[in-house]
Amino acid sequence: MDNVVKSLSVERARSPSADKFIVKQPTQVEAEEAVRTLIRWAGDDPSREGLLDTPQRVAKAYREFYKGYGEDAQDALERVFEEVEGYKDMVLVRDIPFYSHCEHHMVPFVGKVHIGYYPSSGVVGLSKLARVVEVYARRLQTQETMTAQIAQAIEKALKPGGVAVLVEAEHMCMSMRGVQKQGSSTMTTQYTGRFRDPAEQVRFFTMVKSPGL
């Protein structure tokens, strides 16, 4: 076990320009064999007809679930629009849905992210905030880490007057297994700059929860 941990940490290095990790990826054949092992672990026969193509499908699904490891949030945020007639008030994109996987059990946690910021030297395309959520959600995560990473990425790229991030999610590891509490939700927040002021947090929260379209 120790050897495995050591060799992984040698192969794992931070990309020079990015916050993404570079890990030496196993081959497709190795990934599919690992899925066969887990099918046997579950108690089924990977050679029965219905399961024959499953390892290949699971590997493909993993590429989607974890595509954030190959992406850098700064790339999404690099284009700033400065011509906004001096707009300086809060920009809020709310109800950005996400699917992530908890790093403890590798089962989904699912919810919404709300992001507010006060522009300083410009604004970013609204879809770019949702792209930042995708970069971090599509990794093995804790909700707290993901919340902090989203705020840090926006802070770093835009140097805004402040960033507020609110994440609300249900964790399948708490509902479909373990303590089995369906319907509980977890909220995490991260505030920088002007949003450290509790009055700003109230304004952010009021806008997030105000009646929609």
Ligand SMILES: Nc1nc2c(ncn2[C@@H]2O[C@H](COP(=O)(O)OP(=O)(O)OP(=O)(O)O)[C@@H](O)[C@H]2O)c(=O)[nH]1
């Ligand atoms: N703080 C935090 N905890 C999480 C997150 N996702 C899952 N967890 C929790 O991680 C904990 C892992 O606890 P462990 O005691 O190591 O694992 P376990 O024996 O499977 O725990 P149970 O889930 O209580 O059965 C559980 O309490 C999970 O609910 C997350 O995003 N943030």
Ligand SMILES: [Zn+2]
């Ligand atoms: Zn979990």
